[in-house]
Amino acid sequence: MFFSETSGRASPCTGWCQSLSITPGGSLGHNSSFLQGPAFAPHRIREAIWCGSTNSSTEEGKELKDPRVLTDVGDVPIQEIRDCAVDDDRLMNVISESVKLMMEEKLGGPVDILHLDAHPDIYHAFEGNIYSHASSFAPIMEGGYARRLLQVGIRSITSEGREQGKRFGVEQYEMRNFSRDRHLLENLKLGEGVKGVYISVDVDCLDPAIAPGVSHIEPGGLSFRDVMNILHNLQGDVVVADVVEFNPQRDTVDGMTAMVAAKLVRELTAKISRIHGTG
Numbered sequence: 001m002f003f004s005e006t007s008g009r010a011s012p013c014t015g016w017c018q019s020l021s022i023t024p025g026g027s028l029g030h031n032s033s034f035l036q037g038p039a040f041a042p043h044r045i046r047e048a049i050w051c052g053s054t055n056s057s058t059e060e061g062k063e064l065k066d067p068r069v070l071t072d073v074g075d076v077p078i079q080e081i082r083d084c085a086v087d088d089d090r091l092m093n094v095i096s097e098s099v100k101l102m103m104e105e106k107l108g109g110p111v112d113i114l115h116l117d118a119h120p121d122i123y124h125a126f127e128g129n130i131y132s133h134a135s136s137f138a139p140i141m142e143g144g145y146a147r148r149l150l151q152v153g154i155r156s157i158t159s160e161g162r163e164q165g166k167r168f169g170v171e172q173y174e175m176r177n178f179s180r181d182r183h184l185l186e187n188l189k190l191g192e193g194v195k196g197v198y199i200s201v202d203v204d205c206l207d208p209a210i211a212p213g214v215s216h217i218e219p220g221g222l223s224f225r226d227v228m229n230i231l232h233n234l235q236g237d238v239v240v241a242d243v244v245e246f247n248p249q250r251d252t253v254d255g256m257t258a259m260v261a262a263k264l265v266r267e268l269t270a271k272i273s274r275i276h277g278t279g
């Protein structure tokens, strides 16, 4: 699932099914605190996934053209529904119910969440907005939907972000300590005893030199290979994933960040699929 806007992440039931990776996009810009360009992301990511400059095999040898690995079910028409004057509370229900239809069997209990982001997105209500993209993880933790929340790539965090992290027992791994934490993060084992693992990737976890097409440019981030190592080596039953905050309006003319976001979707889809790769 690639949501352009992190508000979509606040639903505890969003995600891909496991053996069949369903990939709905969602476009929602109005809860963004700065720019709204991410609303255009799903279309650009789709184009980049199937771009002729690369092939349809993932790094570990899974074939994306196999519908058991990737099935694209289109977008949830979030912005269109909002244009009909549907308010945010009801919008959240639309998102939740749409995804519940697709993955009912995977609901009904907490997960472990691996969250890659420059920001902890855990304000109670950023600028008074509980649906702000900077507040996604507060309702998840308040609602008990996550047993563990690991935040990786953090390098823009306020005292409130740290306090909220302590309050909810969040494991916050800050970039300034990444060389110390690298071994641990590249050998994670999560999801045992709960419903599985939810991976949420904000594209700005990456260094902006690699992925400049984001609204909140924050130097000093992860390399693409750092992220791949963390994801490929993760041991656990990954049941849900999202890729958020790619802003095509800030991308390079050759669409570098679109390719980065697309590769994240490709590799995450493969991680969820139970089909064995050839790599």
Ligand SMILES: [Mn+2]
Pocket (backbone or CB within 6 Å): 117, 118, 119, 202, 204, 205, 216, 245
């Ligand atoms: Mn972020």
